[in-house]
Amino acid sequence: MIRRSLLACAALSAFAMAVHAQDNYPSKPIKFVVGYSPGGSNDILARIVAKRLGDSLGQPVVVENRPSTGAIVGAVVTKQAPPDGYTLMIGASGPLVINAATYSSLPYSPQKDFIPISTIATFPLIVSVKADSPFKTMPDLVKYTKENPQLSNYASSASTFQLATELLKERTGIQSQHVPYKGSGDSMKSVAGGETTFSMLDPGPAAGAINGKLVRGLAVSSDVRNPSFPDIPTLKEQGIDLSIQFWIGLFAPAGTPTPIVRLLEREVAKAVQHPETLKSMAQLGLTPTSSTSEAFTRQIAQEIPAWTEVARKNNIKADQ
The missing domain is CATH 3.40.190.10 (Periplasmic binding protein-like II)
Known part of the structure; x- marks a missing residue:
């Protein structure tokens, strides 16, 4: 009986600490992982949004570039980070959708290892x-x-x-x-x-x-x-019946608490409408967007099989 009480107290204490951490979020700098080299559109956009979120959240948001083929390293780094809202990923259609369509195996699951928070921008080709x-x-x-x-x-x-x-x-x-x-x-x-x-x-x-x-x-x-x-x-x-738009969005490791996801979702929506953000995105040919986490999740779930079919029909395999 005493052991059960101690376990219950420990569980309540852990729960209370988790709630307290969420209530005080963010209480330290946040890191944006970018799977591309400095100077590209993903990197520039990450720094634009980092500045806006840093200003609104009251904590610095720093950008960490982890370039690699297919932006795979950045995705793995984010997957392995604690799900506490302090390591996030600026992810694009490439690592989250196209990799799933063209790689026979990946060291991460686009749909299981991340929580899509919000789109940030879309762009055509x-x-x-x-x-x-x-x-x-x-x-x-x-x-x-x-x-x-x-x-x-x-x-x-x-x-x-x-x-x-x-x-x-x-x-x-x-x-x-x-x-x-x-x-x-x-x-x-x-x-x-x-x-x-x-x-x-x-x-x-x-x-x-x-x-x-x-x-x-x-x-x-x-x-x-x-x-x-x-x-x-x-x-x-x-006269060509075709529309293609790719996107860049914000992702958290799976398991990140919902209140933190909701807060970031709201902050992204404000950040992409900031006049300086709009100006910078226009220069990059990007269209500012935002979405709910649920809508973004559904979008990715629809896009993966669609692009997988294109890859299959044309025998396109990234790892061969």
Whole structure:
């Protein structure tokens, strides 16, 4: 009887300490793990949001870069962190959805090892060709590749872009061979230099290249035109029934208390609407967004099987 009482007291004490920790959250600096190198869109966005959350929560939010292929290391670091809200991950579609679709095995489960807190931004891809190419519209590009399949190729720097391009090929009949590159900047340079026929670029490298007259944007993959590229029509405007949007979001290790998740969810919603955040995201070609944890979880659950099917049909495997 005495032992039961002691155990009950210990359990109550642990519960009380957990509640107290949640009530006082955050009481020390928070860390954002970013699975990419400094200077890229994910890193820049992480630092923008870190500044906003740090100001509103009253504790510093520091960014820790853990770059690796597929951003896998950053995901593992976050998975292994204590679920107390002090280690969070700025995660993108790549490690949370595309990896699940293209790797036969991963050292983490995208759907079991993390709690999606909120989306932060979405972005389309931009179908880009050499600035002085004869292609002025998507129908021009489609027609050329069908007539000259042996002369057509496309650049991509990761499975994310390869899957998107293969889906574009499926919907348009484009005939083109894949040429892999190490980074989006390299893909852009291959198009600008005429080494490849086209590439679906993310907004960061595309913006500078388009503004610098190195490449020409033929289409954006979103449902509506991107404010950063108002003169580039959507795929749908050109008769192609396809919409692709990728995202960047905030994640916590599985087991993080719900009150902390809810607090962060609310703070992200405020942070992405801050005037400085809106300005910075526009420069990156990103659209600020936020969501509930539940909605974000459902979105990922829907996207994984959809992209897995694209990978299966085109035999795209990242670990082979």
